[in-house]
Amino acid sequence: MPGINETIAELNRAFEAFKTANEQRLAAIEKGGSTTDLNAKIEAANKDIDRLQKEVEDAHTKLAASQHGQPGAGLRDKEYTAAFGAHMRKGDVQAALNKGSDENGGYLTPVEWDRTITDRLRDESPMRELAQVITVSKAGFTKLFNLGGTGSGWVGETEARPQTGTPTLASLSFGHGEIYANPGASQQILDDAEIDIEAWLADEVQAEFAEQESAAFISGNGTNKPFGILTYVTGGANAAKHPFGAIPAIPSGAAATISSDSMLDLIYRLKKKYRQSARFLTNNLTIALLRKLKDGQGNYLWQPSAQAGQPATFHGYGISEDENMPDVAPNAIPVLFGDFRRTYLIIDRMGVRVLRDPYTAKPNVLFYTTKRVGGGVQNPEAMLALQVAVAP
Template sequence: MPTSVELRQQRAGVVESMRAITETAEAANRGLEAEERQAYDRHEGDFTSLTERINRQEAEEARSAQMAEPIQRGANRPDDGNRGGQEARSAERRSAFFQALRRGLPRMAPEQRALVENTAGEILVPEDLETEIYRALPGLTVVRAMASQRSLTSNRVRRRSLSEVSVGWGKLETGTALTDSMPSTPTEEFTYVEDLYGLAKVGEDELDDSDTNIEAFVRDSFGRAVGEAEDTAFTIGTGHASQQPIGFMTAGGGVATVAAAAAAAISVDDMKKLIYAVPAQYRRNGRFALSSTTELAISLLKDLNGQYVWQQSVQAGRPNTFLGYALENQEDIAAVAASARSVAFGDFNSGYRVYDRAGMTVKVLDQLYAEDGMVGWKIRMRVGGDVVRPDALRILAHPAS
């Protein structure tokens, strides 16, 4: 008996034959001839028949997987029985997820649908696949790789405005008073988790691929789309009022600025002032964030002996350095110009935090793009970002011209 994947491959061949018939007629600027019409109608019947067989076979495969789970769990050794059951359930959820991407939730068997559907009628991305997507993001982005990260189950995080803790030497019993680091009642503030949407259009032929191929596409496509969008928001996002994270380069981040000497130029002195404006404990893990255009400008700076101050990395995967600190390129940061904020420096791991809310979802749009032979996947993930310790960062700001 052919598997559902083999049946899908057969159906893809039928679709290709139907497309060849219509393309031949269109190329000749005519309608279908009698023989072509008969062949087209025959293929159309084959397509309908194969679709029904695929639906039955997929439902049967899902039932077989459910019935096999207790057997698989019992076949495991006593010390790893729980792990075996978890792996079987994870594999089952993955299979249901890819079937949902191909067919949409309404066409799935109820027992399969229950594995991946949330209360909003969306398809939940399996946790292990979602983890793989998040794991790939730091390699595709700049800010996430530098910042700290935290997982949430709520849509916002409460934080309070306060100064750093003050300490002092002495003993309480001898009358030494503790210094109050927060003399007034702090204001209550929140960091919100925002919705990030994406849309992918997938050809019907690609949906006939195996689960392994579709998984690779999901992991790569989702990761790249999400990475580019969130990196921009973490850098120049304008906050909850605009349904975006707060970018560290924006005024809403609360990071103090250091004045550059010139409106449309940058100097070694500017960069040194920026470094030493950051407290010593944060300089230890400091790095620059700037655009490639600005890096080019500082790469041309020389010291009094005519030697370049900029240091090119000779090790693969390592960033270039300036004054001993790494240079990270983020292209959403403005280039050197009047009134621009061109460079950020500091300990980004201490200063900026990314908030990930678990539960990436997909909605299948199987009718909207049907005439184009495409299926739409509307992706939604929830992510936030905010400056949690402004003192760990500084921004170089240029004066107006």
Template sequence: MSAALKLETKSESEDPIVEVKTALETLTTEVKAKADNDNKLVARITELETKLARPNIIRGANDNVESSAEQKAFEAYLRTGDKAGPEELKTLTVSSDPQGGYLAPSEMSTEFVRNLVQYSPIRAVASVRSTGSPSVIYPARTGVTNAKWKGEAQTQEASEPAFGQAEIPVNEVNTYVDISNQLLADSAGSAEQEVRLALAEDFGQKEASAFLIGTGSNMPKGLFVDPAIAPYAATSNAAVSFEDFINVYYDLPAAYRANGTWGMNSKTLAAARKLKDASGQFLWQPSVQVGQPESILGRPVIELIEADDIGSNKSPVIFGDFSGYRIVDRVSMSILVNPYIRATDGVTRFHATRRVGGAVLQAAKFRKLKNPA
């Protein structure tokens, strides 16, 4: 009997109907679990779509930043007005409006509003060198020998070239800027970048101005104020003419005018663009290629902000090979950040320093157009 029972049990366990039933039950359980997961996923997607459909859901760069207490309080005030809780009202800043009210919380933007800083592109055309000394002395030949024609048996005469020196002192320009630590922190680093950019623009403008109109006293000697550059008299004290440009162009030696560049400010350039010759051809010619400068008599033009306007006893135009002006860099602009000197005031100081010199080395390479008095 025991053997019969064992045989019956074995037969039932190997019954294919039972196996299929068991497999179906297992599959049903798995499908149900998957369906539950799908339903949860659909519900989650629906919830996210609902949130995205709400106005002002996109906050920009600070999506993962939790609202401040002041922002939360202001939102509560907008929803409920004066019925907002005392804690929310205490958090808000009371405005100076006599009718009462509360100011919206401030937000520090990472975008800075800045004005354009213009300066003349003198460095792009001048001769630039570096030095490790407080000044640079260039030996200069100021004259040639004096050979003479002689007949047979006539005695030769001695002559000597003339030599001199041209010294370019290195000058320093500097300043410092104080910025509150709160501004530096709230701006996420952009305030410090703006300070550095402002200093670089300021120093660039100061340098360019000194290279053109500097007095030479504790600053570079300017190109326009150097008395060694020969002037050429214009035909009028209140205008420039087509003939003036031709005269200045050919008054410069051919070796120099081949590398010459015209320099003038925007007002003079506007007047030059209107000039025509007898056949109606414009003096000024537009660039024929992208990236190439406009030209006058085949030579490029640069805009020099510091140049004189057209007027009595003024020099509105300069022409020449600008390699005759030498710029000497001693130290590039350096910025020292000092967070300690005014730490008790919550202020960081930025020190900026630049050492540079400039002077005309070869005045013969230039001509100035000068209006008569």
């Protein structure tokens, strides 16, 4: 793919420009000179790197989609899908739609449409891409954990075998809530439009759901929404919630900032079995700071993507960006590192529901769309958090 290769080459050139400007900035600081122009160059280089990195990732997403088929291709239930489209335009309730009906007038959307939204949410929400996602058919979800306690001992050939201890179990419930979107369109548009109504509605719903979900997966309080992963960190609201304890917080060691040494400590304090699939999660401002960090030999620790589909790396581990992560500030937790699939569980209640409302906002028709989502930490031992030290 020549286009992707050229973008990767341009990304590497942008990173070289960033490194050159940063070296000049460091030299100017040592000499007591002005760094205003150099800071502007670094900021511009960072913007170029962010843009090109996103282009590489988007190209990979499009390539994967072309290899696996576009959402909605090869519909398995064409009659129901056609009825759903007619229902959105005119409000017709056809026999084929009855299998999704319930007493409050809602309708389960076609399987293909539901899958389209789920796929788009995965692209938009880093936590959906990184964490384990399951679909359940019940209102809540509870998981059992083995706290250990099984006894054993050494005995001789003819010695008695007394009863040993039995393991203790503990249960944990995950926060659940309902997320909604309420896009609308005029009835005339619905009557006359030649656009794909399902695609339009999916875009509207995806944008709203992604914004709400992403914030909840990071810092949600569990009240009508998921429990955010940061709330399980030592000192957080749910630090004592999990039977295995809290996600440990590793101090940055430097007041109001982070250093290459603290990031290295973060990596190697995580157990080896979790490091194999570990990666970083942070926001774009922290990534800009990480790009300036170097090892003892003067090598930059952040490296851009080497090929399509591969994330940028820091200390050799992939980095995912989530704007809901806190900025670097005293006592903040700007970086998570670990195996996210083992750590965090997202629970989707089966089915998206759409209620067509032509009355509330005439002449517009509203499409009240809901989905029930839960989430929480299932194994805090697979994750570490970097906590910025407080300035003295």
